[in-house]
Amino acid sequence: MVVEENKSAWADSDSEESSSGTSSSSESDDEVQCLMADDTDEVFDFSNLEFTHEDLVTTLNDMVQEYKKLSQSFEEVKTERESCAKKAELVSSSKMQADLSKLATENEELKSRSEEMLNENQRLADIISSWTRSSASLDKLHGARSHLVIKPD
Template sequence: MVAEENKITWADSDSEESNSGTSSSSESEDEVQCLMADDTEEEVKAEKESCANKAKLVSSSEMQATLSKLATKNDELRSRSHEMLYENQRLVDIISSCTRSSASLDKLHRGLKPSGDKIGLGYDSNDSSTT
């Protein structure tokens, strides 16, 4: 009979321990799961931030490369613009010089010929000898 009482007591204590152990182990598992979930969420957040920072760096380096290319292109265009302005001014000077030369030549030509002289270009040489 003592053995039966011991078994019942043992069984009761087991069931209490298992009930209390289950609840405490369940609470403990919840805490562990919560801690694991918090750690996982933090890791995920840290990984997302790391990826975002990498993306920013990549886009930043891409922007820097693009900016560098644009700056180079801008310098080339500015240089070409200066060359074209120089060439334009040179051509304006040439045209101006030709215009002045033509005006001077006309003035000189008018001053050398008498007003009634019909010798030269545009006149027939036979007409001048008969008059």
Template sequence: MADQTSDDEVFDFSNIEFTREDLVQALNDMVHEYETLSHTFEEIKAENASLKNSSTESSSDELEDTDSLKTELSKLRIENELLRSESSELKAEVEKLTKEMSSWTQSARAFHKLQEIQKSADVELA
């Protein structure tokens, strides 16, 4: 994970060198990213509400800026939707990785049981 070259890097789950720690780190990174996006979303939402309040409390002189405020509000709404979309994608990715980790954990348990059976069979043969 430390040698990640781009934000678009995709995990190769078929790689046998891909460890549980890599998954946990990736999941933690995604959770951190989700929290950052959520925080940004809340800031934009507050700014959006502030813009709405300021536009309703504006004097007649400030009403000349209505077009620019509408443009800014429109931009914020678009960014808000993008953040919602990204947030949904991150949630889906977290869910996918959680299922993957669960599968890996089950496989590790089965492998460990198999090793124990092999050890006991080796002891009985000796």
């Protein structure tokens, strides 16, 4: 977007007509200056009568070109950032899938081990039950033997 030069005359908005009549003489002697700096630290004094309309148009066109460059750079950085974010999501997603697979494998191993322990508990319960029955039979046998023994008088 390049500004075309306007052929109409520029009105001086800082003319003496617009200054206040109630201001002190020291204030009216002070000159108001508007300064503008760009990347090259070049300063324009807009109150200078030598500053022309063409200078303003040239400066504005330079600013527009610089804005276009910065906008382009911004879009490139924005696109790269979004791309990096998507890659990070994919890496994170892949890592989550690997972790999930690992947890599923570990879960299956724990289920298998749990079944083995339940079977071992049942086997040990059967052994204890057998010992309990054997102990009861031994107690009966011992009791029957003690009745058979004749006591000497």
